[in-house]
Amino acid sequence: MAATGAIIHQHHSSPLHQSISRDIHTLSEPSPSLPSVSSAVMKIGGSIVIIMATILSTSTSWCRSALAFLPASPSSTSVSSVSRRSLGSITNSANNARRMAAISSHSTLLGSGSSSINGHSRSGSAMAAIKPARFSIISTSSSRLFSTATEEETATTTESPTEIELPTNDSDLTLLKIRHTSAHVMAMAVQRLYPEAQVTIGPWIANGFYYDFYFPTTTNSTTGEVIPSRKLNEDDLKAIKKAMDKIISADLPIVREEVTREEARRRIELINEPFKLEILDSIQSEPITIYSIGDDTTTSGGGEKWWDLCAGPHVERTSQLPKKAIALESVAGAYWRGDESREMLQRIYATAWKDVNQLKLYKKRMEEAKKRDHRILGKKLDLFSIQEDAGGGLVFWHPKGSTIRRKIEDFWKTQHLEQNYDIVYTPHIANLDLWKTSGHYDFYREGMFDQMDVENEIYQIKPMNCPFHCLMFKDDIRSYRDLPFRWGELGTVYRYERSGTLHGLMRVRGFTQDDAHIFCLPEQLQDEIVGVLKLTQSILSRFGFDKYELMLSTRPSKSVGSDEIWDAATKALVGALDELGWTYGVDEGGGAFYGPKIDLKIKDAIGRTWQCSTVQCDFNLPERFDLEYVSAEGTRERPIMVHRAIFGSIERFFGILIENCAGDFPFWLAPVQMKLLPVTDAVFDYCKDVAAKAALLGLRVEVDRGNERLAKQIRNAEQGRIPIMSVVGMKELEEGTLAVRSRKLGDLGSFTVDDLLAELKRCDVAAEEMTMIGTLPENNEGETASSE
16 A cells, blocks of 8 residues: 655655554544554543544534535636635645645654545645635744743633634644644653653644654563553553643753764664664655754753654744643554554554644534444444454445435436436456556555456456546547547445554445546546536535535646646646636645646535545556547547546445434435334324335335334434434324424424325425425414424
C-alpha cells in the first residue's frame, strides 16, 4: 500500500516511508484518515476513546442543514466573497498550508485526505484550508498569535453548535503550533515521570496530537507474551497531565537549533534513543534541526531541558500553551514503523485547542458522533455485518441494508443514463499482463491480493476498474466524431488492507466503486468537467448533502505529460469551476502525477467533512494502453481520459449516510417505509392486503406479526426508525381507512387506503417526507398534527 505518512525534515526531500507507526486502535475518522488502526485497544476506565475528524452541529434531522456552501443550482450567480476572482490569494493560502506541512516534525504522519476515487480516503499532501462559499478564508497568520488569558476564559459558549466552526490545523497556524508543542511537552513529562521510556514520534493530527513511547519489555516464558515494564493507564494519564501543567507554568523557552548529522548522532547516542537514530538515518540532507524545551540553565518545571529532532513549528515559550484546553484522551497500541514484527509501542492520544470553550464544544460533538457510529447503528438496525468467519473487511449486506443499497444504485443509474452515460460491466479478474501494462503491478502491488495460477496463466483480482475501460476503448477504431465516450460502472474491486486498518464500512477489502471514465477531445474537456460537477451536485443533494468544499490540485514536481497538455487541462478545470461560479481552494503541486484534479468533500449534519467525489484528468493510461482516435485531419491522436467518482465507494458512502442521518433515513430510502400494527387478529388480513397493494406501487410496507403488546410494537417501530406507522383496529377495517403517524411530525390523521398510498408514492418519487394532513379526530379538528 502507499505510505500513510512521510518523515518530513524542513525543506529536505526525504523519501516517503511506510507509515512510521501503524496505529492498532480502532478509530472513527476515516476521512481524512488517521494512521492505520485495528481493534486491539487499551481501554481506559472501561471506555474506548475514539479520535475523530472535526465535528460540528448535533442536529439529527435528515434535511435540516445550515446555509449551503454552493449556490442552490449550478446556474446561480449568488457567490460568496471568497470567489475565484482572486486566485492569487487562494494560491498563497494554499502555499502557506503546504509550507506548514513541509516544516512538520521529522516524525509527523501527514493525514489530510487525498482523492477517494479508490473508494477510501488516503493520507496525502496537506491542502490549504479554503473556506467554502459564504464564508471567509481563514488566515494562517494572526496579529495576536497567543493570549496569556486563554486558559482563564471559561465562559459558556452561547452560539448554536450549528453556527460555530472549530479551527483546523490547515486553517490556523496558532492551533497547529499549540498541538505540536503540546506533543513535545507531553513526551517531556512522560520521560520525567518514567525515565525508562524511549520516545519515537509525536505528530499533530486532525483534532490534537499523539506520541508513541517504548517501554523495555520481558517475555513470559510460559505464554510467550511480551510484557512492557509499564502499561500506561488512566492514573498515568492524570499524572502525565499534571506534569505537563507544571512544565507549562514554568514558562520555559522553546529553542530551535541547527546541527550537523554527526552532532545529532552524538547527542542521540548519549541519551540512548535508538528510535531517533532510525529517524535520523532516514533524513537525506542537512542541517538537522533540534527543538529544545528549556535551556542549559533550566531548573524549574521539574528538571533539565528536553529536546527532540524536529523542524517545527512551535510556540516560543511553554506558558503560551492553554493548559486547560489540553486533554489526554486514551492509550492505544502501535507497532514501530507499522511493522508487526517490530517493537510494540504505547501511543497516547490527546486533544488541544486554543481555549476551553473550543475544548468543550469538541467534546460535545464527540459525544454526538458516538451516537451516530455506523457500526453500532448498522447492527442495531440490521443493515449489514462483517463476518469474521469469512474474513475481515468483507461486507455482508442484510436485506434492509440491501434495500437501501439498491435504491442508491438505481438512482445513480437513472441519473447517469439521463446524462448520456453508458452503463458497462467488466470482469473481476484479469491476466497479470494487464496490470503490468497499466502500471499497477509495479506501483500498487502491495495493495493487490495474491496471484492465481489458472492453466499456467497468472491472474489477479482487480483493485481498479480503469484498465478494463481502456481495453474497451481500444477494442475498435475510434473517430473524433464518436467522442466523448462516457462509461459508468458500479464495479466491485478488492484491495489488500492490513487488518489493523479495517474500520466498519469506511475501510474494507472488497467494495463497489461508482466509477466512470470519460474519453474526450481536448476541446471537450471543460464541458465534460462542468457536466461531471453538475451531476455530482445533483446526486449528492438527493441524499441531503448540500455543503461542499472543493479543492483544485495542480501539477506536482514529478509528473507525466507535456507542459502544453497540463496547462490546457488545468485551464479546463479552472474554467469549469468558474463557469459554475463555485468557490474552491488551490493546492499547488498537489495533483496526481498523471494529471490535475478536483476533489470534493461533503459536510454532514454534525459538521464533519468527508472526502467522496473526485474528477481527475489522466495523461498516463492513454499512453500506456496506446489509446488513439482518428482526428478530423486523419491523424492518430491521444484522447483525454477523465476518471471520476461521486460516492467514492458504495460501502463508504453508506457508512457516511448512516452517520449523517443517525440511521433515521429519509422516506424514499427507508428500508421499511411504513409499519402496520394490527390490534387484533381480525384485522391482520386487512393489513396484509394493504401491504400487498403498496408493494405493487413499489412501496415498502410491513405488517407487524402481532406477537407483542401494542405498546411494544410501537416502541419497536420507533427504534427501527420507521418513517410512518399505523395502528389498525376494527374501525379502520370497517371504514377502509388507516390512521397515520409520522415519526417526525406526529399524528397526521386518517386516510383512505388509496389516498394514503397515492401520497406515499408521490413522496417516494419526489424524495419528500409525508406532511399531508388527513381527517383528524373531532377533538383535534382543525389542529395541526402534534410533534412527538
